Amino acid sequence: xxxxxxxxxxxxxxxxxxxxxxARFLFRPVSRILTERQEAAHAELDAAQAAxxxxxxxxxxxxAETASLAATRSxxxxxxxxxxxxxxxxxxxxxxxxxxxxxxxxxxxxxRERDRQRHALSQEAGELAADIAARLMARLPETTxxxxxxxxxxxxxxxxxxxxxxxIGSEGPVILxxxxxxxxxxSAELSxxxxxxxxxxPALTVETDPALIAGLELETPHAIVRxxxxxxxxxxxxxxTHD
Amino acid sequence: xTDNLVEIVSILAAALAVGMGAIGPALGEGRAxxxxxxxxxxxxxxxxxxxxxxFVGLAMIETMAIYTLVIALLVLFANPFV
Amino acid sequence: MENPLSIxxxxxxxxxxxxxxxxxxxVIMAVLAALAWATTRRLTLRPGKAQxxxxxxxxxxxxxxxxxMRRDPAPxxxxxxxIFLFVLAANWSSLIPGVEPPTAHVETDxxxxxxxxxxxxxxxxxxxxxxxxxATFAExxxxxxxxxxxxxxxxxxxxIVRLFGNVMSGVFVVGIVLSLAGLLVxxxxxxxxxxxxxxxxxxxxxxxxxxxxxxVGETRDPAANDRKDPSxx
Numbered sequence: 001x002x003x004x005x006x007x008x009x010x011x012x013x014x015x016x017x018x019x020x021x022x023a024r025f026l027f028r029p030v031s032r033i034l035t036e037r038q039e040a041a042h043a044e045l046d047a048a049q050a051a052x053x054x055x056x057x058x059x060x061x062x063x064a065e066t067a068s069l070a071a072t073r074s075x076x077x078x079x080x081x082x083x084x085x086x087x088x089x090x091x092x093x094x095x096x097x098x099x100x101x102x103x104x105x106x107x108x109x110x111x112r113e114r115d116r117q118r119h120a121l122s123q124e125a126g127e128l129a130a131d132i133a134a135r136l137m138a139r140l141p142e143t144t145x146x147x148x149x150x151x152x153x154x155x156x157x158x159x160x161x162x163x164x165x166x167x168i169g170s171e172g173p174v175i176l177x178x179x180x181x182x183x184x185x186x187s188a189e190l191s192x193x194x195x196x197x198x199x200x201x202p203a204l205t206v207e208t209d210p211a212l213i214a215g216l217e218l219e220t221p222h223a224i225v226r227x228x229x230x231x232x233x234x235x236x237x238x239x240x241t242h243d
Numbered sequence: 244x245t246d247n248l249v250e251i252v253s254i255l256a257a258a259l260a261v262g263m264g265a266i267g268p269a270l271g272e273g274r275a276x277x278x279x280x281x282x283x284x285x286x287x288x289x290x291x292x293x294x295x296x297x298f299v300g301l302a303m304i305e306t307m308a309i310y311t312l313v314i315a316l317l318v319l320f321a322n323p324f325v
Numbered sequence: 326m327e328n329p330l331s332i333x334x335x336x337x338x339x340x341x342x343x344x345x346x347x348x349x350x351x352v353i354m355a356v357l358a359a360l361a362w363a364t365t366r367r368l369t370l371r372p373g374k375a376q377x378x379x380x381x382x383x384x385x386x387x388x389x390x391x392x393x394m395r396r397d398p399a400p401x402x403x404x405x406x407x408i409f410l411f412v413l414a415a416n417w418s419s420l421i422p423g424v425e426p427p428t429a430h431v432e433t434d435x436x437x438x439x440x441x442x443x444x445x446x447x448x449x450x451x452x453x454x455x456x457x458x459x460a461t462f463a464e465x466x467x468x469x470x471x472x473x474x475x476x477x478x479x480x481x482x483x484x485i486v487r488l489f490g491n492v493m494s495g496v497f498v499v500g501i502v503l504s505l506a507g508l509l510v511x512x513x514x515x516x517x518x519x520x521x522x523x524x525x526x527x528x529x530x531x532x533x534x535x536x537x538x539x540x541v542g543e544t545r546d547p548a549a550n551d552r553k554d555p556s557x558x
Contacts, residue, residue, distance in 0.1 A: 002321070002331055003431060003432060003435070004332055004334075004342075004344060004432055006334075006341055006342050006344075007332065007342075007344045007346060007347055007430070007432040007433075008432040008435055008436055009436075010341070010343070010347045010350075011346065011347060011350060011427070011432050011433045011435075011436035011437075012436035012439060012440065014347065014350045014351065014354060014436075015350075015407075015408075015411065015436050015437055015440055016440065017354065018353075018354045018357065018358075018407055018411055019403055019404060019407040019408075019440075021354065021357070021358045021361070022357065022358070022361055022403060022406065022407045022410065023402075023403030023407065025358060025361040025362050025365055026361035026364075026365055026379070026383075026406075027383060027402050027403045027406055027407075028403075029365040029368055030365060030368070030379050030380055030383045031383060031387075031399070031402065032368075033368040033369075033370070033372075033376075033380070034380060034383065034384070036370060037370050040370055298524055299524065299527065299528060299531070302491075302521070302524045302525060302528055303528070305491075306483075306486075306487045306490070306491070309486070309487065309490035309491055309494055310486060310490060312490060312494050313486055313489070313490045313493075313494075316493075316497075320331075321331075
């Protein structure tokens, strides 16, 4: 086997030259363009990332704005609602108070009116009753309007306390009111009845008072003994009015 | 006959060298292909890598046979004793 | 039969005998240079078809080198890429009638292997320093020094013989078949020749990468240890 050394040397030089040529004209430009493209792509990516970050920030800001707007609106809404509720409460309270005062005053007015009416009614009824009693008494005989009450007056005097009863007649004159001037018989009977109750017959000053309708009234400085229809009617009316 | 005894022996030696030198690489290539088939059957998704490696490996193994061929050619054409 | 191992000079350039492989190499160089100049004349950021192919090729070479060396492929790109392209073009030049590939002659392969050998030493010294590079021969211990030195020579020799044997045998077999049956019969063998040529170009480039990578040393990358060294054949 023979090796051609010239060929070996020439091929070595050839290969070295080829390496230089391809490095100069092929690999360096291509790798440079690859690097350039890579850098361009990186720049693009960076720019895109920056733009995206910017957009993200803008969106965040918009979101925050929206949130603050919503918060403001809900605040205003809540405040308005609170005010409205307060106003309504106030109005309701006012209305209630007003209604209560109105009702109270109406009730008072009503009660007063009713009282007044009742008073008027009882007044009227009393007058009517007195009138009725007077008319009825007028139908009876004249004597009954005094004589029938003699015993009652005596019993009423007897019902007085002991001290009061003892002083009747001893301290001045006793006024006796009757519906008409007494007949002498009637005066005697009355004096007898009083003497039976009091022990002594007091001096009687007789006065007439048609308002009594029927009956007698004995007045001393310390006590008044009434035994007549007017007093009965008055008592009845007072009881009716008290109800 | 005796004049060209060296040439006859050279031819015999070249034939023996190529014939016997081919046995080892043949067995080796068979094993390699079998293993590669097995690997591809197990992992079909790696078929590309496996077959590329297989080709390179086969070329490597084949180089053994090529060496004997070179020796045979040396014996035939560049025999220093002829 | 014509002796496939010896070559005759075609003509003399002064005292220098010029043989057929040298002429074919010149033609290949011219074609590659013209192609490179034509395609890289107008490189743009938006690549056309030719530029895309170029970029794909360069990116693939870069990826292979980076994958094997676990290093930045920039300093080795031109050497490895040129070796691959030239061996591929030389192997496939057998398609042109009457042309014998330059790699079918041992001188061309020896030239390439010597360049790889020199590059290994140069890159090793540049990466580790002279003493550091020499210290790699004493790994794992000083006993290994003779073996390591022999390995440097034998692996270069095997690099030569592998490429030479493959291409030459392909040419030889095609020649024999052609002399037996002329028409159409050698076509499958020529196709196999193309495949072999491509694979051998790839292997040559990969082995050169592995040798240089071993010389410059692994970076501190644990994944690099997973890779098997395909040089120990």
